Amino acid sequence: MTTSLHQRPFQPAFSHRFLPASLHYSNLPQRPISLFSRAGLLSLLALMLILGVIVPWADMPGGIFSVNKASSVNQWRHYTLPQAASFVAKNGTLIVCAVSQAYLPFLNNWLISISRQKRQDMVLVIAEDYATLDKVNERWPGHAVLIPPALDSQAAHKFGSQGFFNFTARRPQHLLNILELGYSVMYNDVDMVWLGDPFTYLRGLHDVYFTDDMAAVKPLDHSHDLPPPGKKGRTYICSCMIFLRPTDGAKLVMKKWIEELQAQPWSRAKKANDQPAFNWALMKTTGQVDVYLLPQSAFPTGGLYFKNKTWVQGTKGKHVIIHNNYIVGFEKKIKRFRDYGLWLVDDHAKESPLGKL
Template identity: 75%
Template sequence: MSSFLHQRPLQNSLSDPDELSPRSLQNYQKPTAAFLRRPAVLVLLSLLIILGVLSPYIHSPASLLSVSSNTKWRSYTLPDAAAYVAKNNTLIVCAVSEAYLPFLNNWLISITRQKHHEKVLVIAEDYATLYKVNERWPGHAVLVPPALDASAAHKFGSQGFFNFTARRPRHLLQILELGFNVMYNDVDMVWLGDPFPYLKGEHDVYFTDDMAYVKPLDHSHELPPPGKKGRTYICSCMIYMRPTNGAKLVMKKWIEELEAQPWSKVKKANDQPAFNWALNKTAGQVDLYLLPQKAFPTGGLYFKNQTWVQETKGMHVIIHNNYITGFEKKIKRFHDYGLWLVDDHASESPLGRLK
């Protein structure tokens, strides 16, 4: 870079002090072509030309900074991001497209209250999300190419939604291969407490039951028995894994199951059945741990069984707003239960108030 900026010093053509006399001014001639070939002049002319070409597209110095910043984040890789964000060799990961940014912010507020937000890495599924998060919280978002069509990923059961969620195990496997512990959350969750004290022992994979029936408070932490469809009904929206061979095996099997059960208009597949098949088929080889229902209830239990909620009051750690579809319906339910934090507490989020 320094060699680009180095130039030969210009010679002083007016070295004779008499050249500035009235007689010399009478003989003065306009600069010749040879003068215009001098490096400093050429550089100046080049800059003027470049600015003239770009001026219709540049509205302020901030525009140049934005272009430069966006270019930087496009080349930001998952290994770079994981190394930058991880604390105590641990990451908290979510995958988000632009339409889910209000939910991301709500989730982040609840995590910030538990003082774990600095571990959060947002895997952006479109460039708008990548730029917006990193503009406000530099380094905490990364996009793993290719970027998806964000407008097609919002409806549960659609092919766009399947394409979006089917990338999840590949992201998680790559993080495990880098040697990090990783917790995955969907962003339609709210933290009411710190989940890390519940990640007891040295198990490979920790997960939650997605069934709404009430379990005993001291229920087993073993993988539940298969249901009517021949598989368990474990939630793929809250997972914690250590970088062990067992955890990597589950992610690889999850990828295989997704490839074996692609989306079709008839099946309308999603990622969760494939995750359950992966758990069931690797159960004998992997150390699995079912998290306590009282701390990690499914939405079908927390939002629909108020008797149970009262009986377990003060025990709830992460609430999942599932068993309901649609942005507006999820937001209303969070509002009804005092869990929509964005409106009044946006300043607590690392992203601030998103427009």
Template identity: 80%
Template sequence: MRLRSHTGSISVLSRSGLAILLSLTVILGVFFPWINFPVFGGNNNESSLTKWKEYTLAQAVSFVAKNQTLIVCAVSHPYLPFLNNWLISISRQKQQDRVLVIAEDYATLYEVNQRWPGHAVLIPPAPDDQTAHKFGSEGFFNFTSRRPRHLLHILELGYNVMYNDVDMVWLADPFQYLQGQHDVYFTDDMIAVKPLKHSSDLPPPGKKGRTYICSCMIFLRPTSGAKQVMKKWIEELQGQPWSRKAKSNDQPAFNWALNKTAGQVDLYLLPQVAFPSGGLYFKNQTWVQETKGQHVIIHNNYITGFDKKIKRFHDFGLWLVDDHAQESPLGRV
């Protein structure tokens, strides 16, 4: 290799060449740390952390969305292994680039953006990271009750948005099932088997006077109807605060919002065979075999506890992070 100058060529192996290279190394060593990286640089210095802390939902949505559509989840740091498992399954469907992680603590915000710049945002105020996220706890309620506000904000920015809990695994691309121009798409959380070609209407109320729709897989278009449902969901949550006696979660409020807006909003129930509840998929193996090849998103619900969920995923070959971490945008976390 030779360096060319106006006086001729200099071999990098000569004394002059080595001196030039040494000088360049010193210059870069002095000035390189002071170079300002762009917001998506992913460096770990204090300036970068400040930028991610100031990163807004509008900026994040604009960066992530593809064809005015994005996929959103909300995650606290203990759930990073589930986030990674979910991301691997989404990457297999080539949809990972439109994923936005709503971080519910700063540790998650910084770690995700360090590994995958621009794909995590925190919407202040962050919930207390010391509160338990155990199902039925006050911390869990505070965590999940922020969801409709996040989704409403995204709708008001003019985007289609799919929400998923991260204890889900994609086996196929769900977007092929989002046909038509309905306002709100959702899944039934019941374990009773429906006919393969069941109605897409909101099911009738159950024993408690409301439906039993899952609030963990939702697709919304930026319509007045979808915004109306989100506003009603927020209103219902405000009217049903958590208490030790009534250990509320966000799902009943979502169902009341659907029930109270039905007839005013275009609602669409997705097919059970493609989007089964965990109570059906993991507990009715006869049905699973009969419908093999038709499942799209599997939800690991009807069970609580990190270890129990991981074990069940393991037992059914759906815990992907041990052997396939390289398929995740985050790598091994």
């Protein structure tokens, strides 16, 4: 892999193609201009305008044309994952989510919580439709990319539907692509809220970090190994919060996850989702990959955090990321977040890089 993948493309501070026609060299007067003459002062003013307006925009994705909405919309259609990753990554690491238009309110809620931990500049939104791509980059240039093909944004709303499967089944390929570029990556679903900084819990140099999806209470000093399989013959690890380093082991898990999804496609009889395939991939690569189970007290499943008040009180101050799972439906998730004071967009939209949507 070349180092160019980790650098923003070189853009000259300005070139004559950006200059107004009146300032092209062919149109300049042929005799010397006194600095104190009217023409000299106008030329000096034009130069100051160029340096003050064009140059500061030159290093942004898309350069000066980012300020023109029509041109900006068009340019983001050609924005690539290597360009986006290079622009967003901090110390070789990205935070990634995959979002369609219907999930924009959840994206904003998640972003507010990340902004409170000063990590928002590391976020890359993988837009699954053009409406999301355009909206995010209009408000927050360079922080959204679409990896073709674009999906039908109206088809992925219902958990268990084929549209939802098509949406989530792209996840391991997105993550593998980022690993192949040489970056570490944290993936989150956007029905999560950060209460602390999860990066302080990524101890050691393991290949893959993940969380348990079970609601059964574990001891505070529980093992960080892959748990034993449950009744269905596989583990119950959550595929919604994953951290990966760009190692052969992490890439192997992503490739195996892709294979398992292809082997277990969605059907009306078996309404598959991506998580069982992720667990089979972890089990089938045991011994080849260095994995790490994150502490339950910091990363509880929704079935524990929202349903076990005694446990929540006993682990108060330890919670880092709250996942609003174990419940289905946009309105139900929003209501539960509101009931627990975790729906932040109502009163804190200004804290999001996207503002109030």
